[in-house]
Amino acid sequence: MALCEKCVMTVEEGQRICKACETYQPLETDFRKKESELKEIIRKFGSTGKKYDCVVPLTGGKDSSYVLYYMTKVIGARVLVFTVDNELFREGARENIKNAVETLGCDHIIGKFDERKLLMLYKASFRSQGSVCLCPLFLSLTLFPVAIKEQVPLIVSGFSSGQRGKDYAFRMPDINAAKQEFAKVCQLSRKALAIFLGDYAPDENEDILDEITKYQREALANLDKTDFFPVMFPLSEYAGWNSFEELYDILGEHLNWQRPSEAFSRTSCRVEQIKGYTDHTKNFDSMRKEISHYIRKGMVPREKGISELSLLCLNGNKPSDLNEFLKLIDITEAEFDALIHKPLSKELLDIIYNIENWLLGRSGL
Numbered sequence: 635m636a637l638c639e640k641c642v643m644t645v646e647e648g649q650r651i652c653k654a655c656e657t658y659q660p661l662e663t664d665f666r667k668k669e670s671e672l673k674e675i676i677r678k679f680g681s682t683g684k685k686y687d688c689v690v691p692l693t694g695g696k697d698s699s700y701v702l703y704y705m706t707k708v709i710g711a712r713v714l715v716f717t718v719d720n721e722l723f724r725e726g727a728r729e730n731i732k733n734a735v736e737t738l739g740c741d742h743i744i745g746k747f748d749e750r751k752l753l754m755l756y757k758a759s760f761r762s763q764g765s766v767c768l769c770p771l772f773l774s775l776t777l778f779p780v781a782i783k784e785q786v787p788l789i790v791s792g793f794s795s796g797q798r799g800k801d802y803a804f805r806m807p808d809i810n811a812a813k814q815e816f817a818k819v820c821q822l823s824r825k826a827l828a829i830f831l832g833d834y835a836p837d838e839n840e841d842i843l844d845e846i847t848k849y850q851r852e853a854l855a856n857l858d859k860t861d862f863f864p865v866m867f868p869l870s871e872y873a874g875w876n877s878f879e880e881l882y883d884i885l886g887e888h889l890n891w892q893r894p895s896e897a898f899s900r901t902s903c904r905v906e907q908i909k910g911y912t913d914h915t916k917n918f919d920s921m922r923k924e925i926s927h928y929i930r931k932g933m934v935p936r937e938k939g940i941s942e943l944s945l946l947c948l949n950g951n952k953p954s955d956l957n958e959f960l961k962l963i964d965i966t967e968a969e970f971d972a973l974i975h976k977p978l979s980k981e982l983l984d985i986i987y988n989i990e991n992w993l994l995g996r997s998g999l
């Protein structure tokens with residue numbers, strides 16, 4: 635496989651530049667205008683008379699930390715911070731979460747699962763699918779339920795730009811339709827989790843499913859009594875930074891934030907190398923796309939993008955922290971080498987794709 639000469643996407647032998655680079659047009663965004671639009675949205679749709687204007691999901695990584703900084707310090711919104719503890723945070727990311735919440739004095743809710751059951755889910759997932767990446771599911775399982783419970787109408791996420799369409803326009807959802815869609819998301823989430831669980835511990839499957847879907851089920855039970863449905867949108871439609879140095883300065887100054895890892899693109903999860911290696915083995919290119927996006931926007935030089943591939947094992951390097959992972963999942967290296975090549979179930983991929991699209995507001999269900 636050859637690399638595109640401008641970014642880090644793979645191209646066919648003999649091809650110099652990838653499709654995305656060939657057709658790339660920088661977007662001219664007037665962020666000052668966008669800032670007042672966002673202020674207006676908060677003023678109009680933020681919780682009138684209620685405690686919080688928006689929920690910000692925080693992982694301690696750069697994207698979600700920037701959202702928290704921007705919404706509190708620039709927009710002046712009343713923010714409820716939410717973290718779902720997947721038990722896989724890097725120590726540095728945990729520190730960042732604690733420092734940010736303390737420095738800003740925000741209320742903070744942590745969604746937690748029974749640790750033993752969650753670990754069973756990871757073990758089963760790697761055995762059945764050769765993957766432990768459940769984060770898109772965790773968001774639908776926890777974030778919307780928290781916003782519903784705490785009666786917060788807006789969720790501002792850190793999905794990076796380039797993950798959505800170009801012509802974003804904010805709108806509040808039709809409440810009844812959104813509630814019906816959420817019921818579908820709940821069904822799909824449970825189905826996806828059941829596929830991940832496979833037949834590792836069939837006697838415990840229902841217990842584990844009940845535990846992991848507990849926030850969703852609670853939200854669903856109370857949905858009739860709520861007169862709104864939260865809408866989620868990414869801050870990247872309204873604000874952005876110019877370089878990683880600038881970003882690190884802002885976060886350090888306002889949130890007492892420090893880089894949790896050497897990598898620049900994904901920073902908060904301690905199985906990030908395993909994820910990169912999994913992506914490489916299974917030919918998934920979402921992380922390559924994200925790194926390439928930063929390169930095209932001039933936020934990071936291409937050489938750094940290339941080192942990032944090796945830092946995150948996206949080039950097929952064996953993860954340096956593999957032993958830690960083997961211990962966590964309770965398998966041998968030989969078993970790992972065999973399982974990592976397992977393809978993800980087609981049904982599961984479809985469900986995750988649909989849930990991600992729903993999360994990003996790209997399409998209904």
Ligand SMILES: [Zn+2]
Nearest residue numbers: 638641652655
């Ligand atoms: Zn390219």
